[in-house]
Amino acid sequence: MDIGITGNVIAVVTIDKNVVSSSSAPIFYAANEEQRERVALLIAKTTRGMVHDLEIGAYIIVRH
Amino acid sequence: MDKYLTLIVTSLIMGTLARVLMMKVDYRQYPTYPQAYLSHFTLGIIASALGAVALPSIIEKEFVAVTFLALAAQQFRDVRNMERQSLDNIEVTELVPRGTAYIEDIAKAFEARNYIAILTSLISSIGVYFGVHFKFHWITQILLGVIFGTALYLALSNMLKGRAIEDIAHVKAAKITFDGPLLTVAGVPVMNIGLKDSRKIFLESGIAVEIIPKNPYAVTILANIGQRQSIQHNAATQLGIRKDLDEPDFTPIARRNPENGNVVMALITMKSDTDSLVEVVKRSPVLESAKRKPVDAFVTRNRG
Numbered sequence: 452m453d454i455g456i457t458g459n460v461i462a463v464v465t466i467d468k469n470v471v472s473s474s475s476a477p478i479f480y481a482a483n484e485e486q487r488e489r490v491a492l493l494i495a496k497t498t499r500g501m502v503h504d505l506e507i508g509a510y511i512i513v514r515h
Numbered sequence: 516m517d518k519y520l521t522l523i524v525t526s527l528i529m530g531t532l533a534r535v536l537m538m539k540v541d542y543r544q545y546p547t548y549p550q551a552y553l554s555h556f557t558l559g560i561i562a563s564a565l566g567a568v569a570l571p572s573i574i575e576k577e578f579v580a581v582t583f584l585a586l587a588a589q590q591f592r593d594v595r596n597m598e599r600q601s602l603d604n605i606e607v608t609e610l611v612p613r614g615t616a617y618i619e620d621i622a623k624a625f626e627a628r629n630y631i632a633i634l635t636s637l638i639s640s641i642g643v644y645f646g647v648h649f650k651f652h653w654i655t656q657i658l659l660g661v662i663f664g665t666a667l668y669l670a671l672s673n674m675l676k677g678r679a680i681e682d683i684a685h686v687k688a689a690k691i692t693f694d695g696p697l698l699t700v701a702g703v704p705v706m707n708i709g710l711k712d713s714r715k716i717f718l719e720s721g722i723a724v725e726i727i728p729k730n731p732y733a734v735t736i737l738a739n740i741g742q743r744q745s746i747q748h749n750a751a752t753q754l755g756i757r758k759d760l761d762e763p764d765f766t767p768i769a770r771r772n773p774e775n776g777n778v779v780m781a782l783i784t785m786k787s788d789t790d791s792l793v794e795v796v797k798r799s800p801v802l803e804s805a806k807r808k809p810v811d812a813f814v815t816r817n818r819g
Contacts, residue, residue, distance in 0.1 A: 488710060488711060488712070491709060491710065492710055492712075495710075495761070495763075496761050499760060499761045499763065500763070501709070501763040501764060502708075502709030502710045502713075502764070503696065503707040503708075503709045504695070504696030504707060504708070504709040506695055506696065510709045511709075515763060
């Protein structure tokens with residue numbers, strides 16, 4: 452059986468500290484866009500989540 | 516017993532034949548070959564045997580024997596349950612799930628096919644009995660049974676033949692574009708793809724279709740989530756999806772344009788072939804459980 456948290460933001464990856472203040476999900480700060488892509492990919496692969504772009508410098512990883 | 520030998524044997528064979536003819540092993544590989552195939556074949560024989568002995572028992576005034584038919588109905592409901600459970604169990608192992616509506620449709624089809632077997636053998640036995648009654652030669656008796664059975668089988672299987680998407684909608688290739696991170700097909704936003712690499716793959720090898728319903732009925736059918744899930748499943752299994760469990764970006768999602776009811780779907784397959792995708796979607800079955808007739812409703816009819 453597939454057990455896990457779905458429909459939830461698992462993590463936030465951002466390059467702009469100002470756009471995320473507090474979150475129930477862990478926040479990862481990336482130095483640049485390239486690193487943000489990489490970190491988001493790694494988290495998504497580990498959690499089987501999907502990466503979504505919020506266009507404000509932050510990515511969220513959501514498990515659907 | 517000798518009296519009914521021709522009758523029972525003819526109808527038993529006709530019923531079993533009807534069941535075998537309905538067992539198609541095609542791309543779906545369902546029923547799985549050879550084990551499920553054998554079990555359905557055996558159930559088909561049992562069904563036709565029940566149909567075959569119904570008439571003789573009435574003739575012999577053994578009315579209680581007919582209650583066996585009720586038992587048969589119960590038995591075939593179990594066939595539906597069995598199919599549903601087995602498909603539900605393997606659902607989690609599918610990269611693109613069939614969806615409960617599709618499973619329900621398949622399960623119902625299996626139940627109905629057993630009823631076809633039982634009815635075919637029953638009608639065949641009536642045919643043979645006609646021959647016996649009018650004292651025809653035994654070959655003519657069998658022939659009558661075969662004709663009766665075949666006619667019923669053809670009529671029923673024609674009635675049960677479902678429609679395909681191409682009967683209710685136009686299907687055409689569509690273009691994939693990105694509106695920021697939003698994957699957009701024919702102007703309909705489908706999903707938010709964050710990773711730039713995934714977007715690149717979509718632009719390079721993604722294929723997409725637009726399904727345009729022909730009438731208001733088709734709009735409601737295509738709005739059904741189960742119907743869309745079955746299209747996704749069919750497309751993914753037949754074309755070979757380029758995706759693994761940890762790549763939800765490439766899950767095919769059929770989204771609906773709320774303005775006009777058009778449905779769009781983007782897919783990344785092993786080999787990008789838009790024509791095949793259009794063909795597969797056209798041949799996808801219209802699910803029985805998705806059928807609605809909104810235009811026939813009292814309110815819509817009277818208010819235009």
